[in-house]
């Protein structure tokens with residue numbers, strides 16, 4: 707099994723490193739290409755045996771499964787480069803939400819899935835969102851999800867819910883980190899505790915909270931209730947949060963969905979124009 711990666715930016719390189727660290731792939735099983743080739747050369751220096759492709763075509767010609775790890779606006783160019791070489795027996799995995807499965811299936815003859823990762827996969831944790839195309843047979847889906855199980859909890863989602871699922875799973879780490887940073891900044895400003903100590907405490911707290919919510923038998927509601935001693939201190943803090951954060955996440959979700967719609971329309975336009983002109 708040879709795995710090819712087109713795009714070794716933030717998420718492409720995180721996936722490569724996670725697959726290697728988890729033992730899912732040896733470096734020798736990986737070939738990667740990137741617009742700026744130096745990024746792949748650096749990966750190959752860290753993981754000897756990893757092959758540096760000189761072109762996206764080379765990635766496709768050498769791989770059984772190809773991960774497309776470029777931004778939505780870069781898809782058209784990549785697909786134009788590789789489409790003549792893609793085979794029906796190959797697997798193509800897109801990690802980009804605004805590129806629809808139906809467009810990929812109309813442009814490429816391979817088996818297609820969309821799997822949206824998360825930065826949490828870097829530490830072999832968090833979810834990956836799995837959306838499979840029509841050519842994926844039950845055994846293909848099982849095989850691919852087993853591969854992603856090395857680095858994540860693969861969860862099947864409907865393509866209609868890609869955005870909100872990705873908001874929770876993939877944007878979520880940044881949203882949560884923003885909340886934590888505000889908590890730390892306030893702690894430093896109000897009390898004079900050092901930023902390092904506040905950050906350590908907040909980070910350990912986040913790890914423990916994640917464990918309680920995944921394997922500790924709590925959900926967000928029961929956790930808040932359990933920590934809030936009746937007439938105690940936590941309830942005072944929660945009262946402020948409930949007042950101040952009311953409506954904030956609806957606005958966040960509207961903002962991500964507006965941007966998604968914009969990307970979806972632009973990408974659809976690019977990919978379908980290409981399709982018409984190639985007929």
Ligand SMILES: NC(=O)C1=CN([C@@H]2O[C@H](COP(=O)(O)OP(=O)(O)OC[C@H]3O[C@@H](n4cnc5c(N)ncnc54)[C@H](O)[C@@H]3O)[C@@H](O)[C@H]2O)C=CC1
Nearest residue numbers: 713714715716717718740741775776777778780802823876
């Ligand atoms: N960053 C994240 O946490 C997550 C990102 N994603 C998705 O992953 C996709 C990539 O995101 P990032 O890795 O963050 O972006 P990035 O900008 O860090 O990486 C994209 C890479 O693609 C390369 N590239 C561009 N055009 C190319 C071409 N024609 N041929 C070969 N390589 C080319 C660029 O040089 C760059 O290294 C995006 O669509 C994003 O929505 C999905 C889940 C999480």
Ligand SMILES: O=C(O)[C@@H]1CCC=N1
Nearest residue numbers: 803872873876877878
């Ligand atoms: O910011 C972005 O566009 C990507 C999508 C999910 C996480 N990061």
